[in-house]
Amino acid sequence: MNDTQNVSKPQNKGTKQLFENKLLEKLSRTHIAIPITLFVLYSVGLLLWSVFNTSLPAWETVTFFFVGLLVFTLIEYLVHRYVFHMEPTSDLKRKIAYNFHGVHHDYPKDKDRLAMPPIASITISTILLFLLRLVIGDYTFAFLPGFLIGYASYLFVHYIVHAYRPPKNVFKILWVHHGIHHYKRQDAAFGVSSPLWDVIFRTMP
DSSP, rough: OOGGSSOOOOOOOOOOOOOSSHHHHHHEEEEEHHHHHHHHHHHHHHHHHHHHHHHOOOOHHHHHHHHHHHHHHHHHHHHIIIITTTTOOOOHHHHHHHHIHHHHHHHHTOOOSSSOHHHHHHHHHHHHHHHHHHGGGGHHHHHHHHHHHHHHHHHHHHHHHSOOOOOOOTTTTHHHHOOOOOOOOOSSSSOOSHHHHHHHHTTTO
């Protein structure tokens, strides 16, 4: 990480237009309730399919669900650290990093850009469904719901951290952790839904 990522920058209020095309600009935004609802319904549908169309025992379904949840927290950390905060060694990398995440750092209170657009999210989830089905078979219908609930939980935590004042409960830990990443150390505190992997990979601030 370069030195500028250790220095907090002025945080802009409002929003920023990313695309000149009105349709692309509209598709780049979403109310947080839409993807959270979609992923919860998607996960419930997969679990129901598992119950009625596979022979997975309950203990395996529960186990793979929580494995999927844990794997999501790792993917969240890795993507945030190595993709969203990739070194801008080329104009393309700089543009990708900014459009996917840099704009969020510049406008952290823009509630419409706290989640991937639903069309992209559902497309990626469906691709994952087919790829996982080829690799782990029926376990997909237990693992993927856990993974998607992990993503929905991440969206929920990320939204409340940016939209509301810190509460006087356990969630305050996540407020402080993510606040440090935004306002003090952009080269640390990459976990949003959990600081677990920051502890393991020594990126705790």
